[in-house]
Amino acid sequence: MTKTQRNVFILVALLALIMGLIFNSLMSRSSQGNNTALTKAGIILLPQSRHLPAITLTNQDGQPVLINELKDKWSLLFFGYTYCPDICPTTLSQLRQIKSELPKAVQDKLQVVLVSVDPNRDTPQQLKKYLSYFDPQFVGLTPGSTEQLQTLANAVSIPFIPPDTSKPNYTVDHSGNLALIGPDGTQRGFIRAPFNTQKMVAQLPGLVDR
Incomplete structure (x- = not known):
């Protein structure tokens, strides 16, 4: 390759790189524009979906549920517990x-799927009774161990602090955010708390039709 050919090659490569960067920037701006209304509603979509761990939990009917097989519907995954004094009843009322x-x-x-952060007290029967106060169609899941729960919470980036269960009437510190799970069983994003119910009502129809 001559010096002239080499210089032309470098120039073409640089132009291709620049055009690629411009194209990516335009696409990013377009995507951000399309997602602005979602963001204002507290719905944050991930740039790339996340696979959930293959963990089996137990639902309110005592049936095993593989968490990475929550498919065919969009799932609003909430971490909470039935003895929660504030965040959980407020969140479930808003979701209803x-x-x-x-x-x-x-x-x-x-x-709507409630994953218990208090498997020590939240039996399937307790979950079923509690959720019936809000909506019998809400799904309740309880893990077999704190380790399972921690693995799931880490996977979807929804934090909680395991409690000292030896204390009477203990509480569990946990986030009020929701993990947004797509119909393919992968995490697509988050919904931030506190919720703007009217904006969520306006944006969820377009989201589930994606």
């Missing part, structure tokens, strides 16, 4: 309200 204001076709594509 949001669901009730969505069109039936959208409701059918969504499910």
Whole structure:
């Protein structure tokens, strides 16, 4: 390769790199524009979906559920517990309200899933009784161990602090955010707390139709 050919090659490579960077920047701006309304509603989409660990939990009917097989619907995954004094009843009440204001076709594509951060007290029977106060269609899951729970929480980046269960009437510190799980069983994003119910009602129909 002559010096001239080498210089032309370098120039073409640089132009290709620059054009690629410009294209990526334009695409990123377009994507950000499309997601602005979602972001204002507290719905944050991940740039790349995350696979969930193959962990088996038990639902409120005593049936095993593989957490990475939450498929065919969009799942709003919430970490909480039935003895929670504040965050959980508020969150579940808001989710019930949001669901009730969505069109039936959208409701059918969504499910609310409560993962207990208190497997010591939250038996399947306790979960079923508790969730029935809000919506019998809400799903409750309890892990077999704190280790399982920690693995799942780490995978979806929803923190909690394991409690000292030896103390009477102990509480569990946990996040009020939701993990957004797509119908393919992967995590697509988060929904930040506190929720703006009206904005979520406006944005969820378009999200579930993606």
